[in-house]
Amino acid sequence: MTPAAPQPQRWAKPGVVAVVLVVLASAPLFLAPFATSTVSRILVFGLLAVSLDLLVGISGLPSLGHAAYFGVGAYAAGWVSINVTSAIPVPLLVGAVAGALGAALTGWITVRAHGVFFLMLTLAIGELLHQLAHTWEPVTGGANGMAGIPPARVGDQPLVVSGYVHWYVLAAFAVGVAVVLVVSRSPFGLALRGIRDNEPRMRALGYPTRVYKYAVFVFAGSIAGMAGALLAAQQRLVTPADVGFATAALALLAVVIGGVGTLWGPVIGAALVILIRDAIGPGLDGHGTLVLGLVFIAVVYVLPRGFGGLVSRRHR
Amino acid sequence: MGAWLDANLVGVVNGFAIGFLLFIVAVGLSLVFGMMDVLNLAHGAIFLLGAYVGAALAGGNPSWGGFLGALGLSALLGLAGGGALSAMTEPLRKRSHLDQALLTLGVTLVVAETLVMVYGDDPLAVGAPPGLDGSVPVLGAFYPTYRLVLIGIGAVLAVLVYLVVERTTLGALVRATVADRDMVAALGVDNRLIRVGVFAFGSMLAAVAGVLGGPIYGARPGLDSTVLILALVVVVIGGLGSVRGALLGALVIGQVDSLGRTLFPDVASFVLFGALALVLVVRPRGLFGGKLGVRS
Amino acid sequence: MSPLLDVRRLRSGYAGSTVLDGVDLTLTAGTTLGLLGRNGVGKSTLVMTLMGLVPTTSGTVTLDGAPLPTRPHRIARAGVALVPQGRRIWPPLTVGEHLKLAARHARTGSWTRDAVLDLLPRLAERLRQPAGSLSGGEQQMLAIARALLTNPRLVLLDEPSDGLAPAIIEAIVEVIGRMRAEGVAVLLVEQDLHLALAVCDEIAVMDRGVVVHRTDTESFRSDPETAHRLLGVS
Numbered sequence: 001m002t003p004a005a006p007q008p009q010r011w012a013k014p015g016v017v018a019v020v021l022v023v024l025a026s027a028p029l030f031l032a033p034f035a036t037s038t039v040s041r042i043l044v045f046g047l048l049a050v051s052l053d054l055l056v057g058i059s060g061l062p063s064l065g066h067a068a069y070f071g072v073g074a075y076a077a078g079w080v081s082i083n084v085t086s087a088i089p090v091p092l093l094v095g096a097v098a099g100a101l102g103a104a105l106t107g108w109i110t111v112r113a114h115g116v117f118f119l120m121l122t123l124a125i126g127e128l129l130h131q132l133a134h135t136w137e138p139v140t141g142g143a144n145g146m147a148g149i150p151p152a153r154v155g156d157q158p159l160v161v162s163g164y165v166h167w168y169v170l171a172a173f174a175v176g177v178a179v180v181l182v183v184s185r186s187p188f189g190l191a192l193r194g195i196r197d198n199e200p201r202m203r204a205l206g207y208p209t210r211v212y213k214y215a216v217f218v219f220a221g222s223i224a225g226m227a228g229a230l231l232a233a234q235q236r237l238v239t240p241a242d243v244g245f246a247t248a249a250l251a252l253l254a255v256v257i258g259g260v261g262t263l264w265g266p267v268i269g270a271a272l273v274i275l276i277r278d279a280i281g282p283g284l285d286g287h288g289t290l291v292l293g294l295v296f297i298a299v300v301y302v303l304p305r306g307f308g309g310l311v312s313r314r315h316r
Numbered sequence: 317m318g319a320w321l322d323a324n325l326v327g328v329v330n331g332f333a334i335g336f337l338l339f340i341v342a343v344g345l346s347l348v349f350g351m352m353d354v355l356n357l358a359h360g361a362i363f364l365l366g367a368y369v370g371a372a373l374a375g376g377n378p379s380w381g382g383f384l385g386a387l388g389l390s391a392l393l394g395l396a397g398g399g400a401l402s403a404m405t406e407p408l409r410k411r412s413h414l415d416q417a418l419l420t421l422g423v424t425l426v427v428a429e430t431l432v433m434v435y436g437d438d439p440l441a442v443g444a445p446p447g448l449d450g451s452v453p454v455l456g457a458f459y460p461t462y463r464l465v466l467i468g469i470g471a472v473l474a475v476l477v478y479l480v481v482e483r484t485t486l487g488a489l490v491r492a493t494v495a496d497r498d499m500v501a502a503l504g505v506d507n508r509l510i511r512v513g514v515f516a517f518g519s520m521l522a523a524v525a526g527v528l529g530g531p532i533y534g535a536r537p538g539l540d541s542t543v544l545i546l547a548l549v550v551v552v553i554g555g556l557g558s559v560r561g562a563l564l565g566a567l568v569i570g571q572v573d574s575l576g577r578t579l580f581p582d583v584a585s586f587v588l589f590g591a592l593a594l595v596l597v598v599r600p601r602g603l604f605g606g607k608l609g610v611r612s
Numbered sequence: 613m614s615p616l617l618d619v620r621r622l623r624s625g626y627a628g629s630t631v632l633d634g635v636d637l638t639l640t641a642g643t644t645l646g647l648l649g650r651n652g653v654g655k656s657t658l659v660m661t662l663m664g665l666v667p668t669t670s671g672t673v674t675l676d677g678a679p680l681p682t683r684p685h686r687i688a689r690a691g692v693a694l695v696p697q698g699r700r701i702w703p704p705l706t707v708g709e710h711l712k713l714a715a716r717h718a719r720t721g722s723w724t725r726d727a728v729l730d731l732l733p734r735l736a737e738r739l740r741q742p743a744g745s746l747s748g749g750e751q752q753m754l755a756i757a758r759a760l761l762t763n764p765r766l767v768l769l770d771e772p773s774d775g776l777a778p779a780i781i782e783a784i785v786e787v788i789g790r791m792r793a794e795g796v797a798v799l800l801v802e803q804d805l806h807l808a809l810a811v812c813d814e815i816a817v818m819d820r821g822v823v824v825h826r827t828d829t830e831s832f833r834s835d836p837e838t839a840h841r842l843l844g845v846s
Contacts, residue, residue, distance in 0.1 A: 062414040109593045116355050116413040120548045121592075123357075127545040128589045245541045249421050256418060290429040296422025300415055301407070485716075488709040495702040498665050501684035502694045503762065504717025 024170055028163030036162045037234065042267075042274045043173040044230045049254040049266035050180055051223035056252070057261030058184055059216050060196030061111070062119050064248055065126025066224055068106075071133060071243025073099040073225025075140055078149045078232040087153045092172060092229045099225015100218050102129070107217040111210055126248050133240035145239030152233040159233075169230050176226050177267075183219065184263060192216055246289070250277070253292065257299055326459060327578045328571065333463035334532070335570025336470020340525040341543060342550040342562045343477060344398075344518020350494040350557015352511050354405050355413045357420040360544030361427040362397050362519045366390035366526020367535035368431050371440040374530065378443035383527075390523040398519025402512045424540060432537050439537075442530030449531075462531050469528065474563050481559050490514075494557035546573065549588065553595045614677065616641035616797050617662075617766060622671035624661040630669070631657040633821030641676075641765070644788065644798040646812035646829070648805065648843060653818045655801045656697050659768045662799075663687055663694045676765070689717055693764035697771045697801075699755040703744030707735050710743060710754055714761040721763030722794065728757045731790055749780035756787060766797045773804045785810055805843065809833055817842045 024043070028036045048070050055061045076098030077091035084090070110121045133140045140146055151158040152168055159165050183189055194202045195209050203209050232238050241247065254273045258265030273292065281288025345359045369390045374382040401423065408415050443449060444462040451458040481487035493500050493510055501507050526535075533539060550569050554561025569588070576587035615638035622635040631654045639645050647655050660666040662673065664684035673680040681687050688694075701710065711725055729736040732753045738746065743754055752772055759767055769788070773781045781804070788811045791798060802808040808815065815832040817825040825842055832839065 056414070062412075062417070064417065106589075109596060113596075116349070117552060119355065119413060119417055120552055121596075124545050124549050124552075124592065125589060127541055128586070131542075132586065249425070252418065252421075285433075287429055287433055289425050290433070293422045293425030293429060296418055296425065297404075300419045300422065304411070304415065485709075485712050488705055488713055491704050492702040492709075492713060495704060496700050498684065499694075499696070499700050499702070500713070502663055502665070502688055502696075503714055503758070504685050504688040505713075506683075506685045 021170070021174060025167065028166050033162040036166050038274065038278055040162070040166045040169045040234050041278065042271045043169050044227050044234060045251070045254065045274050046267040046270035047173050047176045047227035047230065048224055048251050049258065049270045050177055050263055051220045051227065052251050053255045053258075053260065053263055053266045054180055054184065054216065054223070055220045056255055057263070058189060058196065059192040059213065061213060061217065063110075063122040063217075064119055064245075064252065065122035065124070065129075066220070066251055067245075067248035068126040068129040068243055069099040069102045069221035069224040070228040070231070070247065070251075071129065071238070071240075072102040073228030074232045074238040074242055075133070075146060075228075076225070077229035078146045078238045079139070081149050081152070081232065082146075085153075086150045086158075086233075087155065088168065091152065091233060092226060095229025095232070096222040096226040099228060100222035102225070103218045103221025107214055107221070111213040111217055123245070123248075126243070127245055130240055130244040133243045140238075140240070143240060145237055146232075147237050149232050149236045149238070151236065165234055169234055172226065172230055176223055177263075180223060181263065183216075188212070188215075249296075250292065253296055253299070257295070257303070324575075324578070325457060327574050329459050329467070330463055331571035331574030332567065333466040333470075333570070334574055335567035336467050336474070337525055337529050337532070338546055338550055338570055339470055339474060339563050339566035340521050340528070342547045342554070342566050343559060344514075344521045345547050346551045346554065346556055346558065346562045347490065347494075347514050348518050349551065351490065351497065351514050352493075352507075353497070354511075354515075355416045355420070356401060356405070356515070356518075357417050357544060358401055358423040358427065359420075359519070359522055359547060360540035360542075361424040362394055362522040363526040363529070363543045364428060364431060364535070364540040365393060365397065366523035367442070367530055367533065367539060368435055368440070368526075369393065369523070370442050370527035370530035371435070371535040374445065374527075375440055375442050375535075378445050378449070380445050383445040386527045386530075387524055390527045391520050394520035394523025395516045397523065398516035399512055401519065402515035406508070406511070424544075428537065428540050435535070437537060440535040442534055444531040466528060466532075477559055478563075549592050553592060615639055616676055617799070618672075618674045619662075620672050622658070622661065622673060623669040624657065624666050624671075625669060626666065631821055632661060632671075634671070635818075635821070635823055637816060637823055639766070639797055639799060641797050642792070642795045643813040644792050644800060644811055646808035646815045647799060647801045647818060648803075648808060648815060649818035650844060651803075654821045655818055656770055658818070659694070659696070659770045659799070659801055662768060663692065685717075688762065689719075691719060691763075691765035693759035693762050693767050695752075695755045695759045695767065695769045695772060697774065699748075699751045701743040701746075701751050701754050701758070704742055706740050706742055707746070707754055708739040710758050711761055714758045718761055719763040723760045723763045725761065728761050731760075731787060732757050749776050749783070752776060752780070752784065753787070756784075760791070760796075764796065766799065767791065768799050768801075770801045771803060772800075773802065773807050781807060805839070 024039070027039045031039065048066070052063065052066045055063050055066065073095035077095035080086075080094045081091050106125045110118060110125065113121050134143055136142075151160050151165070153159065159168055191202065191207055191212055195207070195212060199209050228242070231242065250273050254269035255266045256269070257272055258267065258269030276291055276295070277288040280291065284291065341359070341363055345356060348354055348356050370383075370386045373386040373389065401420070404419060404423070405416055408419060448462045448465055450461050452461050452464060481490055489500065489505065489510070493507075497507060546569060550562060550565040553568065554563070554565030568591070572588055572591045617637070617639035619635055619637040622632050623630060625631040635654070635658055647658070649655050657666060661668055662680070664682055664687045668682070675690055675692065680692075681690060705713075711728070715725065734750055735753055735757055738750065743751060746754065756769075756772070772784050776784070785807060788798060788800070792811070800808060800812060809829055809832070812829050814826070814828050816823050819842065825838065
């Protein structure tokens with residue numbers, strides 16, 4: 001029995017995708033710089049959320065420590081930008097490689113764990129890397145973070161204007177999401193769904209399930225690292241908080257709100273999370289996290305399949 | 317040689333103090349998961365709650381009244397919090413561990429953020445009660461009195477818990493629920509009562525540990541994650557649902573954490589992760605666990 | 613005489629799939645009913661559903677005229693006891709602790725601790741041994757003792773002979789015989805046809821989630837063709 005093929009997603013229609021991209025690209029033309037950079041941040045976080053959904057929704061690997069590879073990518077890209085070059089696409093590639101490396105080094109033990117143990121292990125790894133970011137001052141800048149990251153450069157031109165940064169982020173976001181979608185629809189992606197639904201059966205059919213899980217873990221790590229590189233370019237600052245538990249939890253919240261397994265839903269979820277944290281949060285004395293916690297609780301009870309679950313009721 | 321030993325012996329004593337503190341925290345987490353199959357990520361937040369209660373009542377001018385009051389209040393809050401968590405996770409009984417994780421994560425965010433709203437961002441210091449805040453000379457070296465007391469409290473608690481679990485009928489009920497919850501229900505035992513009881517008891521221990529840990533950790537934002545991770549590592553290493561495992565795991569992690577910070581301060585986290593990975597590769601069920609955590 | 617157990621159109625299953633597809637079954641107090649069928653037809657699922665460990669989708673179950681509760685602990689207190697497939701004793705607990713736990717919510721009746729240990733003397737010799745160190749047969753005896761001690765009106769026995777040597781199976785036949793003699797109703801799920809025919813008053817056969825045949829043991833024994841057709845054995 002072969003794993004079920006995914007039903008065609010609504011947004012796969014090129015028309016819808018094109019419209020969305022055009023709307024996003026035109027943001028700097030209509031929005032003030034701060035609002036534009038908020039949209040950029042949504043895209044960065046959205047890419048992280050999509051990579052997490054590949055793990056959680058498609059592969060059945062509920063990771064609570066995915067932000068670790070996001071942070072590793074961000075720090076690596078930041079370090080390279082400061083010390084070597086910030087010319088595109090170098091920091092981006094460095095971020096992806098660093099994320100992949102981090103996932104490779106920690107993934108060999110995590111993918112041997114199942115269910116709740118996997119949850120706990122990924123949580124522990126994320127937090128341990130977070131503490132490392134705090135204590136390894138000479139490299140990461142400690143609690144104050146890595147500041148003064150130079151802007152990304154296209155050849156000789158530094159991208160300082162928020163609009164140009166936004167287009168860079170948008171382009172990288174589009175590439176990243178496209179790659180994830182291609183992988184998700186490939187035979188590899190179908191096999192992952194099979195492993196998610198019934199691993200012993202897949203093993204009986206001859207699939208080396210642990211290798212597959214390790215592979216997607218590393219791949220998702222590289223996409224997260226890529227998103228981290230974008231964070232470094234957009235924010236020009238990387239702090240331990242970006243590696244930590246809070247970021248991992250928010251990414252998971254974005255995935256769950258958006259709809260686990262839909263791959264497009266988490267982007268919507270990311271938008272909601274970032275808007276609450278950055279746009280509404282400051283109005284609440286910076287206590288957006290409280291609202292997010294309440295949203296978490298509400299979503300678990302009321303919308304277990306997220307918004308994506310409401311829209312596409314077919315099997316993902 | 318003598319000086320090196322002395323210096324590191326203090327570290328070892330510290331490690332045991334942290335170890336016993338971790339045991340008090342981890343036992344609740346391990347039993348809730350081992351018995352009721354619920355992943356309670358809000359456990360760290362309960363510890364944090366206790367820590368702030370300790371800071372509020374015994375912070376600036378630590379007195380015995382304040383300290384004991386903090387212990388009592390945090391115990392009550394822990395019991396109540398545990399009961400609330402039990403009620404909140406009850407509807408999720410049949411759903412995935414991820415959903416339980418998300419719910420309890422949400423509770424953690426709410427609790428932690430509320431505490432920050434009330435007490436602010438800065439770390440609060442908690443002093444040991446008068447008489448326990450000095451050092452005691454033992455065999456030529458000086459050891460902090462409070463840590464020795466903590467070891468004492470932890471050891472007594474460990475013995476008590478051990479006796480209850482291994483020698484009483486209630487303990488038999490606990491062990492049977494960990495081994496096969498459904499068959500316990502098939503004998504007429506209402507699992508809902510067990511669930512509330514375990515949650516309440518475990519959370520009470522976590523809150524009390526928050527107060528006891530005050531003189532060592534203080535109270536600060538982020539402490540909940542730190543303690544939660546340590547407790548999770550202890551529980552995974554020791555084996556889910558095993559009290560013996562929680563004790564041994566906690567003592568090991570206490571030493572690793574303490575010695576790691578003295579000997580390899582920059583990469584203490586990696587030492588911890590390395591210890592975790594090593595144990596899981598050698599003993600996938602944890603040291604005493606019944607449920608298979610990691611398949612080799 | 614109205615039946616002790618009356619199951620009507622019972623449907624249940626796991627995670628979306630239906631296993632029991634409208635089971636009708638009655639059991640008279642004090643009798644032993646054998647439930648036979650090929651692997652996977654739903655025999656164990658029926659037992660687990662009756663004990664409340666698998667949720668019911670639709671249908672009714674009455675015990676002595678009253679609707680059977682939904683939660684396992686209430687079903688147990690109503691007088692139903694389970695000796696599950698695979699025994700499911702608690703390895704770290706001693707034999708004595710098993711009996712202590714069983715006694716906590718036991719109904720009043722003739723099956724006291726002494727009576728049970730009298731029936732199963734091997735257990736009496738091993739009260740302080742952890743159940744995990746007992747042999748397969750002894751564990752089966754323990755599982756039966758644990759159920760009996762609650763003084764049930766109905767015992768659900770799921771494949772007690774599974775994996776046991778013939779000598780032990782003989783002992784189990786004796787125990788079930790004693791239970792019958794004391795008036796306990798038994799629903800016995802079995803793969804071992806000879807064991808079932810030896811102890812049961814009546815036989816029911818399941819196929820694909822429903823009961824397809826019901827007769828008394830004598831008739832079943834003297835109709836090997838039906839047995840062969842329904843069970844694939846002679």
